[in-house]
Amino acid sequence: MQICVQSWPAMPHDDPLPSRLSSDVYNVLRRQIVTGELRPNQPLIELDLAERLQVSRTPVRECLQRLAHAGLVVPRKRGWAVREFTPDEIRQNAELRMALEGYAASLAAIRGSPSDIAAIVAIHERRLTLRSSDEEKRVKTNRDFHDAIMRASGNGRLTDAIYHSGQFYFNAPIARATTGEELKLGNADHALIVAALLKRDGAAAERAMRAHIQRTFAVFWRVTGLAEPLHVQPR
Amino acid sequence: MQICVQSWPAMPHDDPLPSRLSSDVYNVLRRQIVTGELRPNQPLIELDLAERLQVSRTPVRECLQRLAHAGLVVPRKRGWAVREFTPDEIRQNAELRMALEGYAASLAAIRGSPSDIAAIVAIHERRLTLRSSDEEKRVKTNRDFHDAIMRASGNGRLTDAIYHSGQFYFNAPIARATTGEELKLGNADHALIVAALLKRDGAAAERAMRAHIQRTFAVFWRVTGLAEPLHVQPR
DNA sequence: GAGGCAAGGTTTGTATGCAAATTTGCGTGC
DNA sequence: GCACGCAAATTTGCATACAAACCTTGCCTC
Known part of the structure; x- marks a missing residue:
């Protein structure tokens, strides 16, 4: 067969079974x-x-x-x-991500190794130096940042679940939106997360990560023009 | 075909596609x-x-x-x-459940409808009246309790993820063990969760649920004789 | 002209066929 | 007695075959 695997935007969790x-x-x-x-x-x-x-x-x-x-x-x-995703299901998925990535951040703060934390900081700082026009690099470093935190959590099941939930953001026209404006806003949020990680303050890291994801989705609703469902803010 | 579906302990998330x-x-x-x-x-x-x-x-x-x-x-x-699950993977799964069910409890506290909360309270109180010998009923009401909280969270994706993670608890000899001592200890934990829900205190509900799951797994390690991995306690 | 019934064509759900690749077993040589 | 290698037997991965369920369409009847 000749499945045409043209180059496409890198996607998390491609699932290649051994040569099948x-x-x-x-x-x-x-x-x-x-x-x-x-x-x-x-x-x-x-x-x-x-x-x-x-x-x-x-x-x-x-x-x-x-x-x-x-x-x-x-x-x-x-x-x-x-499957069709309703705006409400997208909100639900955002909440799922808040639960998972928030917890991952908290674990990373508490038990991430010094080199784990250093790697996260390095990615964050590299990201700060990017020119705003270089969208592709911004997308990549954003993913790197979140990946590094997941890895620092020391919990593969949690990581899997996060990847899984990631499959749901992208449904037209979500893909473009989530890689667009959202990324410009992230640096301040990321800085808060990094600060909490450095202080080894799990609760603060969890709060910061949740707030970050929530803000991302607020942007998302605006960009896509979809009606934001009620109750995105749980607390 | 005649797949012998003998009666077995009820399991979450049986996945019947329409007649396949x-x-x-x-x-x-x-x-x-x-x-x-x-x-x-x-x-x-x-x-x-x-x-x-x-x-x-x-x-x-x-x-x-x-x-x-x-x-x-x-x-x-x-x-x-x-797949073989190592004790560490079981710990990871416990943490995943803490993330998911904890967040579900927090959402339930904040936005569960009065009837949602009333249903949870009713299940809890019915559970208090059970004779300790009635193991099957205890298992069932325990599941009912957790299910009701998930439902009150108003987030189907979260619920799905919890069910999904549920597939991992039981690996021999887990099923039997979790129906034993754990359940006796559960009522006090449940009471704390219920109290937080009634006060509509999301943060308290989340803390109580996480603590409950953690305690459950502490029992689990003891009962199964598996070595408890380090770092079960994230905070 | 409209509604219902039937026949034909799709499309699925399941079974089976076939070649390739891996594992197993045995024999041989050291 | 141990290791290596070759051949046979599994067992897979993919393709195809077949029948049942379903949908469409067209015709007939009212």
Whole structure:
């Protein structure tokens, strides 16, 4: 087969099983769902997908099972369709991220090794020197920053869950928005998080991370023009 | 086919796709993994499973994809094996639950409807009247209690994530152990959570829930005889 | 002209076929 | 007795086959 893996915006949690076709199919379909190339509620016809990707139905079906488990695809009476995310579900996901990344930040502050913390600080400082025009680098260092904190938490399950939740931001037109303005605003928030980490103050780190994610999503609603659901602010 | 669905301890998040064979297979295999009937690291031979369950390899393969995505099964160079959970991974999962259920409790306190809260209180009080010998009812009301809080959080994504994480507690011999002593200690913890919910104090509810889960796992280590990993206490 | 029924075409859900790749077992040589 | 290597037997990964369920469409009837 010749699944055309053109270069695309790096995405977290690509899931390559050791040399298995269904894994390539998974990554391609996930990207197409997540970027909106496959529209919400669009029915997914196995044979169509198989022909487009030059594989048989078998890997496609296996991949659909995983997408369904990931929550990106929903079962219909017959077959599958791309899941549609309502604004409320996006809010719910933001809250999920606040729970997970907030806790990760708290663990990082408490038990991250000195070199873990140093790595986070380094990423933060590198980020401060970026020219505002270099969007790609900003996206990357932002991800690096959050990744480094997760890693410092010393909890792989938590990290997995965060990656998982990350699959939900991107649904058209979310991808563009979350990589756009949000990133310009982040530095002040990041500085607060870094300060808490350096003080080894878990509670402060958790608060700062939650506030950061919440602010990010406030931007998101504005940029996308979606109506912000009520109760984004839990406390 | 005649997958023998004998009565088993109720498990969260049975995942029945609308009338699909692979879904029954999924629930059976998940249970067998989680109860230890299928041992950690045991290779899963497709044809074996298919014959045991009286289905063909196709639904088995699809089900394995979902189990892999759930993290209960890991890919080998060739085929799959039951994932082995180390004590450290179990600790990580406990922390994940603390993050998720703690946040759910906080949301429930802040925005749960009066009837949501009343339902939680009712479950708690029913639970107080149970005879300690009635183990099955205790297990059930415990689950009801946690479920009701999740529901009161008004966040389905969070709820899903909690259910998901729930798949990991039970690995032999966990299931039996968690129905024993833990439950006796639970009532006092539950009372603290209920009090915070009634006061609509999100931060207190979150603290109480985290402490409850942590205590549960402290019991777990003792009962199972596994070595408790360091750093269970994050603050 | 509208509604219902039926027939045909899709599309799925499951089963099976086939070749490749890995593992197992045995024999041989050291 | 141990190690190495070759061959046979599993067992997978992918493809395809087949029947049942479903949807569409067109025709017939009222």
